[in-house]
Amino acid sequence: VNETAEGQVTEGRVAYDSALEKMLRAYRLKQSNDRGIHSYQVFHDETLRELVKSKPRYPESLGDVHRFGPKTIGAHGKQVLRVIDEWADVRWDSEEQGEFLSFDASVFEETLGNSSWTKILSQLYLSFSQGRPRVTSKDLVVRSGCSEETVRRALVEMEEAGMILRGGRGEGHMLDSAKERIENLILALERIEGKGRREEIMHLINHLNVKDAKDRESEIDAGLLNLVDGDPASVQGYLEDPFEANIWAANHLLGLLGTYQQTSDRTSQVISRFSTGNDAENWRELLRPDAAVRLPGGELLCIEAALPLTAFRELIAIPKDEKKAIAEGESYFWGRLKYTIRTTCERFVRPDLKTANYCLLYIPSEEIFSYISSNQIGLLEWAHQEFNVILAGPSNLIASFQFEEEMGILEYAIAKMGEGELWTTEKNLVEHLESIDMYKGDEVFLFDAKSVEQGEYKLSKNEFFDKIKAFAELSSRKRMTSLQSQIIILQALVELHERKKSKYIPRSELMAEAETMGLKRSNSRFSQILSSLEEDGLIGRKSLQDLELGSIGVTLKPKSQNERLMPRFWKKRIAELFDDEGNFHFES
Structure with a gap:
């Protein structure tokens, strides 16, 4: 290729790259106008230039682009790949590319x-x-x-x-x-040619591979989902059809339960909506949740998957300065979720049909579940207390299921063993277990040693005693009255207000302080106690979004010094925190 021809090659590349840059800038401008944000908030100029240079054709390639992180990939990755696809179709397939420059071999x-x-x-x-x-x-x-x-x-x-x-x-x-x-x-x-065509050749090879793909849309979706840890809420434009979203949610649930079955030393019977067999057929006709687990006592724990993707996306897409629209969006989102909780209870908490007296509602998006638990603290408790529905996300579904399963097993075993003086010594307990055919060969069968179907639920003697002890401790903690728990939380607030000189204490710090004072509670139970204190006017809560996304602040109210069970010493410390008008001294 002579110098003139090489110059034409360079000019051609520049022209094509310029066309791609123009298309990406047009996309960025439209997004900034639609969202009411600056163009650089969509992605920076440096990012745009790198997209033009590297011309990524696959989702995993986007992760190598400067400042094109998971959040940007989820929001714009799919559309950026579509823009580059559109450009590449013209670049490589158009009849207007012009004549070849040289065939000199x-x-x-x-x-x-x-x-x-x-x-x-x-x-x-x-x-x-x-x-x-x-x-x-x-x-x-x-x-x-x-x-x-x-x-x-x-x-x-x-x-x-x-x-x-x-x-x-x-x-x-x-x-x-x-x-x-x-x-x-x-x-x-x-x-060998030595004309510096490598980059262009790789772009063409990628283009040919993309054109050969059987389902480009699914390929992009799967790749993007993998980059955002499998959370569909993070991928804009994915699962826009509610019917497809529900199918995806059910399949995701079954995938998690299937993995648990394969890795667990227990073999809990998981029944899906698509199971076969007489037992499954009868169950499916009556209930039809997305999945169910056969519990030790024979009852079914129903698990339903729900993915409120459209309502969530519409809510978070509202500009922050449109307060009225945000309020309407929140009202719709929370209203739909509460409706789902109520109907889930009505359909799947059916002891008359041999279900457990509670069920699980699985939200297969960590982003959505985190939004729910951060912005509506009392909703999880409300669902549990009022409707016996336990909400769970991807990170805690298996943990919730394992806990409920183990508690069910131990409760069933203890109920069968009975109560009383037989438990006073290890020897007495072993003799009692032998008498009811639950102990054989230094192993405890949580049902009975003759049961072929449930014989896998067995522990060594020492493991069983350890679990019984832990179960007793858990029961003991549960018996700690709500008032005692409230007093400890109020005392922890006093300590933190005095130490930090801050009106609002982050909920996470309060929970940690309460734990040092002997109160160990799950997130949901801790939130339930806070709700009771707030209803009684002893504390206040508000969102600390400016400090940290999803953070909740807790503050003490002057009324707390009148709490009947609060020791006099603590009442005095509370009084010293406030002035005559009910404001904190350190605020003035």
């Missing part, structure tokens, strides 16, 4: 020899490297100087060797770049 002949194979392979490469991957037999005859028969025979041999894809009449033939060894051959020829 002398550099290859000097290095590889001038056999017919070398001549034909060189012309196939030159067409490929200049953006026209297919070349007809007629053109190969003209460019290589070989006879028609020689070209035909070489193409047959190359096809048999898996080097080329032969086209029909008039379609042309091309090097099969989808194969790794042929891609390596193309890049080796590029190095």
Whole structure:
């Protein structure tokens, strides 16, 4: 290629890159206008320039682009890939690309020899490297100087060797770049040519692979989902159809339960909506949750998946300064969720149909579940207390299930063992277990040693005693009255107000302080106690979004010094925190 031709190549690349930059800027401008934000908040100029240079065609390639992190990938990754797809279709497939610049293969002949194979392979490469991957037999005859028969025979041999894809009449033939060894051959020829085409060639290879994909849309969605840890709420435009979202949620639930079954030492019977068999058929006709687990006592724990994706996306898309729209969006989102909780209870808490007296509602999005638990602290308790529905997200579903399963097993075993003096010593307990056929060969069967179906629920004697002890301690903690728990939380607040001189204490810090004072509670139970204190006017709560997303602040109220069970010393400390008008002294 002479200097003029090389200049034309550079100008052509610049022109095509300029077209892609223009398309990406147009997309960014539309997004900024639609969202009421600055263009750089969509993605920065430096990011845009790197997108133009690297031209990513796959979701995993987006992660290598400067400042194109998971949040940006979720919000814009799919559309950016579509823009680049649209540009590439014009760049590589348009008939307006212009004429080829050169078919001079002398550099290859000097290095590889001038056999017919070398001549034909060189012309196939030159067409490929200049953006026209297919070349007809007629053109190969003209460019290589070989006879028609020689070209035909070489193409047959190359096809048999898996080097080329032969086209029909008039379609042309091309090097099969989808194969790794042929891609390596193309890049080796590029190095021999020495014209700096490697980057353009790789873009073309990626384009051909994309065009060959059977379902580009699904490929993009799966790749993006993987980059955002499998959370569909993080991928804009994914699962927009509510019906498809519900199917995805149910499949995600079954996938988690299936993994748990494979890795757990227990073999809990998981029944899906699509299970077969008489038991499943009868159960399915009556209830039809997305999944259920057969508990030790024979009852079914129903698990339903719900993914309020559309309502959530609409809510978080509202600009922060549109207070009225946000209030309406929140009202709709929380209203739909409460409706789902109520109907889930009505459908799946059916002891008359041999279900457990509670059920699980699975939210298969960590982002949505985190939003729920951060912004409506009392909702999880409300669902549990009023409707016996336990909400769970991806990170705590299995933990919730394991806890409920283990408690159910121990409660069933203890109920069968009975209560009283038989438990006073280890010896007495072992003798009692033997008498009811729950102990054999230094192992405790949590049902009975004769049961073939449930015999896998067994523990060594020491393991069983450890669990019984832990169960007793848990029961003891549960018996601590609500008033005692409230007093400890109020005292922890006093300590933190005095120490930090801050009106609002982050909930996480309060929970940690209360734990040092002997109060150990789960997140949900701790929130329940806070709700009771707030209802009694002893504390106040508010969102600390400016400090940390989803953070909740807790503050003491002057009324707390009048709490009946509060020791006099603590009442005095509370009084010293406030002035006559009920404000904290350290605020003035």
